[in-house]
Amino acid sequence: MILLLFIFTIDPRYHTLDEVAYELDSIANNFSSITLLDTIGYSTCDSLPIFALKISDNADVEEDEPEVLYIACHHAEEILGIEVCMYMINDLISKYHIDSTITYLVDNREIWFVPLLNPEGHSIVMELIDTTWRKNKRDNNNNGIFDLDYDGVDPNRNYDFYWSKGGSSDPSSEYYRGPAPFSDNEAMAIRDLCRAHDFVFCNTYHSARTGLGEVVYFPWRAGEYFSPDFYIIRGIADTLSKLIINDQGNGHYMALPGYGVDGRARNWLYGVKGIFSYCIEISTTCIQPGWMVDDICQRNLVGAYYLLERVSTGGITGCIYDSLTGEPLSAEVIINEHYDPNLPPRQSDSDFGRFLRILKAGVFNIEIHKSGYESKFYQNVEVGQNTLTELNVQLKRMGGTFIMENNDTAISINPNPVRGTVAIQLTNPLYFTSLKMYDIIGRLLKNFDTTTNEIVWHCTDELNRKISNGIYLLVGETNEQVLIIKKVVVLN
Ligand SMILES: [Zn+2]
Numbered sequence: 001m002i003l004l005l006f007i008f009t010i011d012p013r014y015h016t017l018d019e020v021a022y023e024l025d026s027i028a029n030n031f032s033s034i035t036l037l038d039t040i041g042y043s044t045c046d047s048l049p050i051f052a053l054k055i056s057d058n059a060d061v062e063e064d065e066p067e068v069l070y071i072a073c074h075h076a077e078e079i080l081g082i083e084v085c086m087y088m089i090n091d092l093i094s095k096y097h098i099d100s101t102i103t104y105l106v107d108n109r110e111i112w113f114v115p116l117l118n119p120e121g122h123s124i125v126m127e128l129i130d131t132t133w134r135k136n137k138r139d140n141n142n143n144g145i146f147d148l149d150y151d152g153v154d155p156n157r158n159y160d161f162y163w164s165k166g167g168s169s170d171p172s173s174e175y176y177r178g179p180a181p182f183s184d185n186e187a188m189a190i191r192d193l194c195r196a197h198d199f200v201f202c203n204t205y206h207s208a209r210t211g212l213g214e215v216v217y218f219p220w221r222a223g224e225y226f227s228p229d230f231y232i233i234r235g236i237a238d239t240l241s242k243l244i245i246n247d248q249g250n251g252h253y254m255a256l257p258g259y260g261v262d263g264r265a266r267n268w269l270y271g272v273k274g275i276f277s278y279c280i281e282i283s284t285t286c287i288q289p290g291w292m293v294d295d296i297c298q299r300n301l302v303g304a305y306y307l308l309e310r311v312s313t314g315g316i317t318g319c320i321y322d323s324l325t326g327e328p329l330s331a332e333v334i335i336n337e338h339y340d341p342n343l344p345p346r347q348s349d350s351d352f353g354r355f356l357r358i359l360k361a362g363v364f365n366i367e368i369h370k371s372g373y374e375s376k377f378y379q380n381v382e383v384g385q386n387t388l389t390e391l392n393v394q395l396k397r398m399g400g401t402f403i404m405e406n407n408d409t410a411i412s413i414n415p416n417p418v419r420g421t422v423a424i425q426l427t428n429p430l431y432f433t434s435l436k437m438y439d440i441i442g443r444l445l446k447n448f449d450t451t452t453n454e455i456v457w458h459c460t461d462e463l464n465r466k467i468s469n470g471i472y473l474l475v476g477e478t479n480e481q482v483l484i485i486k487k488v489v490v491l492n
Pocket residue numbers: 074075078156205206207
């Protein structure tokens with residue numbers, strides 16, 4: 001009986017879903033300036049919440065800071081990852097404004113955690129229904145009952161990237177990939193989070209019940225098909241794995257390429273989103289005795305923190321703007337030395353036009369493309385050891401037509417120079433998608449309504465403040481990708 005209890009009891013050191021929820025909630029309340037708690041989805045069968053916690057200064061604002069994601073518990077029984085995430089969350093918040101490195105990281109990164117991605121599968125483990133349960137609880141045979149021998153989808157084979165190559169099509173298999181790519185809410189929650197953010201790195205935490213433990217897998221090697229960033233990703237995996245001391249204390253984790261491409265999270269995260277992703281197989285089995293947990297977490301923390309440092313040590317970063325309006329642009333960034341045309345484009349984000357590509361020291365040829373804009377090519381861009389090379393890019397709109405005053409019939413401004421009030425005449429308002437006034441350095445001052453032929457302007461900005469004397473640019477964006485620009489002189 002004692003033996004049975006030992007086998008079938010899970011140490012209370014491990015969090016239940018309720019405990020995760022309670023702890024995240026109290027952290028979000030007590031550290032509200034540096035945390036943001038969100039529910040990014042609900043589990044497929046039981047609609048249990050999937051939480052995400054963001055840690056950063058001004059946490060409720062999306063800032064122009066590198067983002068890093070930590071995910072645990074794709075697989076229900078692999079509960080050590082939850083503890084690593086919760087441990088790291090507590091470490092970050094408790095050392096903020098105490099430890100200068102942690103403070104710097106919180107202030108200059110956006111750190112995201114999804115500590116318990118598969119809550120309904122996890123409940124099967126924690127309620128001791130099956131402590132080796134791996135999948136979620138999808139009702140594969142639609143009989144309204146949870147069948148241990150038939151139900152569930154492996155969330156880590158459900159991603160839409162070489163989906164059909166991974167796992168099993170047999171619902172009873174532990175590796176069942178689901179009826180369709182992204183059929184299940186768990187993988188969808190990660191997909192949507194990654195679409196809404198621009199993660200540079202991601203650790204997904206696992207533990208191997210039977211396979212090799214204490215390994216860091218990275219994407220990918222499929223025969224002779226290597227991921228285009230393979231050597232950079234591998235270099236980082238090598239460093240990361242060496243930082244995590246093994247349970248025996250006589251060595252460290254080992255970095256291995258993930259063989260093949262399939263619907264695992266790490267392949268989708270990297271293949272589709274360009275996120276350097278690492279699958280960390282924690283410890284040597286899924287459920288270790290409670291007394292080992294803190295030590296395992298502490299050793300894993302070192303590797304997790306390394307990624308937060310690595311985002312600023314070796315690569316190219318910059319913002320891409322419209323040369324005329326200064327608007328940030330989402331454009332494709334090609335590093336020729338690490339380019340695979342079969343993968344979706346690596347793009348700058350639309351909020352800031354920011355891109356950040358992790359590289360090793362070297363010399364690179366870079367291309368920036370966006371439809372409707374002239375491409376830019378940069379040769380021999382140097383990236384040094386431990387530094388980020390800054391490359392800000394102004395893209396020029398193609399077919400942009402510069403029409404000076406007095407030779408333009410689409411917009412007329414009379415009188416110009418303007419004193420006090422002026423009528424801006426549009427010959428055909430339907431032709432315009434926007435009409436905006438900028439100052440000479442490209443700051444947007446006023447957005448005009450283009451539904452009428454005649455706009456009366458009192459030389460005021462968006463907040464109805466009088467603008468000062470000087471030269472301004474009225475930019476009309478048209479539905480033919482043509483910009484009409486008129487110089488306006490204000491002499492109040
Ligand atoms: Zn796993």
